[in-house]
């Protein structure tokens with residue numbers, strides 16, 4: 140990254156309190172929805188895993204297996220049917236704070252300028268306007284969007300909108316970053332660039348990341364750990380440690396390394412059954 | 426390799442020329458089309474108004490009942506030069522406009538407040554929705570009679586009638602606007618720690634504003650209708666009163682003249698609202714139809 144850092148963020152300040160604050164512990168998490176027909180539907184069942192402080196953890200699984208559902212429980216946007224989520228040792232009640240979210244659809248304010256969009260985080264937590272503006276400008280520089288402050292989102296390309304969303308998600312230096320297929324809608328080249336940038340920023344700030352994707356390459360290239368979810372109702376099937384060295388640099392290039400291909404092959408073997416099972420179900424349901 | 430490069434360079438100039446001539450052709454086509462549109466726009470009223478004039482002159486249509494364009498024009502001029510039985514036309518026009526504007530402001534303000542409140546609160550909206558639907562299906566113009574009986578011949582009953590008509594339009598749009606809020610955006614600001622006031626200020630209200638402002642166009646027309654109907658039902662001044670009196674005197678020309686006046690007022694209001702819309706919704710991408718419009 141070219142942009143200069145405002146604060147040294149890598150070693151998390153404070154001792155044990157800071158350490159705990161970014162740990163996500165999910166135990167026996169189950170979520171049932173009531174379908175429009177009035178029947179209960181189990182989206183996820185008995186999901187258990189932990190994301191350590193500063194860890195980059197990816198979840199892969201077939202569509203509809205409950206990945207987004209899991210994330211919504213961690214964010215506190217929904218209430219689990221049973222089981223628990225604790226963040227920094229505190230059980231999640233209501234919306235979890237100190238968290239940032241990034242979605243596949245860019246959740247930008249269409250009526251706010253690029254600067255206004257990035258400023259929203261500091262604005263909401265009461266940072267004085269002048270300071271918030273300065274901070275937002277700095278972050279726009281860091282994601283390579285200096286000079287675009289006054290544009291509206293609809294005047295930007297898909298990749299630029301993602302950068303805005305990324306700056307907006309990171310500006311508060313969250314302890315936890317939740318990402319739900321954030322690059323799913325991008326073309327292959329833009330996606331690779333954004334992945335590299337995300338890694339660069341993550342290495343500076345080191346939040347704990349829970350990253351959902353259906354793209355295996357993406358999961359392996361970015362993460363410390365990849366969790367495989369079973370087809371619906373989802374639960375954790377397998378856990379792969381990704382021991383590729385960091386910093387990883389260009390995402391495009393890791394893809395050709397021998398160890399990368401090995402890991403990718405193992406994970407695909409595990410995921411394949413689930414994808415096929417999920418697919419068979421949609422076909423028989425149709 | 427050189428050959429292909431060279432060969433590629435020659436048609437490039439051709440392409441440029443080709444593009445220039447295509448652009449020129451497109452411009453000519455567009456100009457010609459614009460010419461046709463304007464010609465049509467001129468011919469249409471000439472045919473309609475001319476037809477009306479001719480048929481009343483030749484007695485095909487009785488001008489005693491249906492008026493005549495030239496007489497409408499005379500009536501319009503008379504309204505301004507000779508005034509009316511209830512004071513100058515300017516005074517009466519002002520009375521009606523005032524009622525419409527106050528009614529519009531009142532109806533729009535309450536519509537926005539209730540729309541935002543009910544849009545955000547599922548329980549409240551579930552409780553209220555059958556009653557609002559029932560109220561909405563009441564022919565509200567009839568309320569005018571009640572207002573006149575209850576509040577007399579002054580400004581108040583007209584303002585109330587206009588406000589009631591405006592309220593429902595704005596209310597439903599504000600309500601819908603809140604419901605159409607982008608759920609991702611909502612989730613996003615909530616995890617960023619927004620209070621419910623902040624959610625309203627940064628997400629719900631701006632998002633609903635698009636809907637609300639669109640509804641204001643239609644709503645102002647209804648405010649005028651409310652004021653006029655209120656006056657027709659019973660009043661001591663205003664365009665509606667002039668219309669009732671002209672009706673009593675079998676004077677369709679003055680009725681038409683009043684219609685033209687009110688149409689002019691509505692057009693001016695539309696224009697002002699469009700300016701407001703442009704200011705408030707400056708962030709919006711030009712819609713396809715706007716981008717294509719000339």
Ligand SMILES: Nc1ncnc2c1ncn2[C@@H]1O[C@H](COP(=O)(O)OP(=O)(O)O)[C@@H](O)[C@H]1O
Pocket residue numbers: 172173174180182200201202203204205206207208209371
């Ligand atoms: N609010 C809801 N009501 C009912 N069913 C839901 C709801 N949200 C998600 N589901 C169902 O739960 C399952 C998991 O959804 P989701 O977590 O979005 O899957 P994905 O892994 O693709 O992100 C899906 O079958 C979906 O239809």
Ligand SMILES: [Mg+2]
Pocket residue numbers: 206207319
């Ligand atoms: Mg999903």
